[in-house]
Amino acid sequence: MKTIIVGGGIGGLITALYLTKRGEQVAIIEKEEMLGGRLAFIQKDGFTIDKGPTIVLLPEMIRSILEEVGVDPNSLEMVRIDPLYSLTYSDGTTFMKWSNKEKQLAEINRVFPGEEQSFLSYLDTMNKRFTLGKSVFLDRQFIKKRDFFSFPSLVALMKLKAYQSVEKQTAQFFKDQRLQEAFSLQTLYIGGAPSTSPALYSLVSFSEHYHGIWYVKGGYGSLIPILEKELKMRGVEIYLNTTINRIEEKDNRVSAVHSEDQCFEADRFVMNGEIPLVKAMLPEKQPKRPAYISSSSCLLLYFGLNKTYEEANVHQFYMSEDFKKNMKEIFADKRLPSNPSLYAFHPSKIDDTLAPSGKAVLYVLIPVPSGSEIDWKDVDAFIDSCIETLESWHFPNLREHMEWMEVRTPQDAEEDGLFQGGSFGLAPVLKQSGVFRPQIKPFGRDNLYAVGASVHPGGGIPIVMQGAKLLSDYLANETEPAIRKEKSV
Numbered sequence: 001m002k003t004i005i006v007g008g009g010i011g012g013l014i015t016a017l018y019l020t021k022r023g024e025q026v027a028i029i030e031k032e033e034m035l036g037g038r039l040a041f042i043q044k045d046g047f048t049i050d051k052g053p054t055i056v057l058l059p060e061m062i063r064s065i066l067e068e069v070g071v072d073p074n075s076l077e078m079v080r081i082d083p084l085y086s087l088t089y090s091d092g093t094t095f096m097k098w099s100n101k102e103k104q105l106a107e108i109n110r111v112f113p114g115e116e117q118s119f120l121s122y123l124d125t126m127n128k129r130f131t132l133g134k135s136v137f138l139d140r141q142f143i144k145k146r147d148f149f150s151f152p153s154l155v156a157l158m159k160l161k162a163y164q165s166v167e168k169q170t171a172q173f174f175k176d177q178r179l180q181e182a183f184s185l186q187t188l189y190i191g192g193a194p195s196t197s198p199a200l201y202s203l204v205s206f207s208e209h210y211h212g213i214w215y216v217k218g219g220y221g222s223l224i225p226i227l228e229k230e231l232k233m234r235g236v237e238i239y240l241n242t243t244i245n246r247i248e249e250k251d252n253r254v255s256a257v258h259s260e261d262q263c264f265e266a267d268r269f270v271m272n273g274e275i276p277l278v279k280a281m282l283p284e285k286q287p288k289r290p291a292y293i294s295s296s297s298c299l300l301l302y303f304g305l306n307k308t309y310e311e312a313n314v315h316q317f318y319m320s321e322d323f324k325k326n327m328k329e330i331f332a333d334k335r336l337p338s339n340p341s342l343y344a345f346h347p348s349k350i351d352d353t354l355a356p357s358g359k360a361v362l363y364v365l366i367p368v369p370s371g372s373e374i375d376w377k378d379v380d381a382f383i384d385s386c387i388e389t390l391e392s393w394h395f396p397n398l399r400e401h402m403e404w405m406e407v408r409t410p411q412d413a414e415e416d417g418l419f420q421g422g423s424f425g426l427a428p429v430l431k432q433s434g435v436f437r438p439q440i441k442p443f444g445r446d447n448l449y450a451v452g453a454s455v456h457p458g459g460g461i462p463i464v465m466q467g468a469k470l471l472s473d474y475l476a477n478e479t480e481p482a483i484r485k486e487k488s489v
Helices: 010-021 059-068 101-111 116-138 151-160 166-171 177-182 185-190 199-210 220-233 275-279 323-333 380-392 410-415 461-488
Strands: 002-006 025-029 041-044 047-050 078-081 085-088 094-097 213-216 237-239 246-250 253-258 263-265 268-271 297-305 315-318 342-345 360-368 402-408 448-450
Touching (some): 010 220, 041 402, 059 461, 116 151, 185 199, 342 380
Parallel strands (some): 002 025, 002 268
Antiparallel strands (some): 085 094, 246 253, 253 263, 297 402
16 A cells, blocks of 8 residues: 655654554655745754744643654653743733743732632633543544534533634633733634634643643754654655646546656555645535635744843733734734734743854744735835834844844745645634534545645644544554455455
């Protein structure tokens, strides 16, 4: 049995490791010059900084899956970060998020007195919901829709109050609007608005407190060389700088995929890419579904600095003066935020391997719309205003300490193959979550599968890894009867 995986992102790599551990033959085809997809580095003048994901959640899920695929989980050095991050509001108030419960209670008492019991109630309720949500949704695939609409699943949906939005559910715990925002902004990690993301995604915020936020020594992208080394040891063929532009099929089966000058044949094909873009390469054979909704995008600023800002945290957020308006501008109006929220990542505070001696890196993310409504060639003034905010915040005189800055826009992301430039796959809205999200066999072909952020269970590195596990389990169950039949013959 030979499998070709088109796309060398984390979903494709973990799938390849699962399959090769079972003794299957695998080839990976990647259009870029290196593996990793969103999990990559910006490297310049001796500086190294993560290009995409920076917040490491669910460490035990990551370690468990690495162990399952035969990679030593200790080869990835992870450091727990506490405090988790700071939030600075437009009135100058700073609120620190902690995974340490006692420290978090003390901080709530300092900034939001009277909300301490609300936080304890939140932790207790969400702990129960996390256990239930993981078993009912994260650990299952829903190729058979009846698996989702079974009585136990519907009961679980009611217990999780999944019919609510994250914003509405959070408001049931906390009275202060600013505290509600502090426990609902995490939908932005997967490209959704708190007002439109189902309450199931409230578990992301809870996970920060229960499982912690972690940092991978050397940067999150350090995971990729570890996986690549193991894949090569197992004899996986890896084709880089190779773009697949045509899918050949016969009798509802894919027989080959084609680049401009190569043909790749296999028994099975896994697409680790954007579902709408893959479907565009296939002759339409299934009923047309409503248009896909892309996640939000990011304007990303990368800096090489000649100093470390010791007063800053590893992670910090600057909250818009009107967060609801900020979300409306991004998700509904599709325009540049008039007063944007910012996220800054300053890993040099705890990792001196990322820059030359005495220097540092800084990563800044501004949530912005995906799609084509904004001309990204004309945003210099917007970037300047964001830098002014950074300088008035935790990074005074930033311009004076910049050795270089690189900018990555949603247009760059779209040119790199992200659907409509969305940074997190399909948006986590209700009609694209759970059973309504593309499953591991979304193309209507017998031997064509999918893995990645746009496939159930969704985006985020550990969740995409979990999606690869679900795909591997399904393929194992699908392959086993065929092997038994072949042996009997």
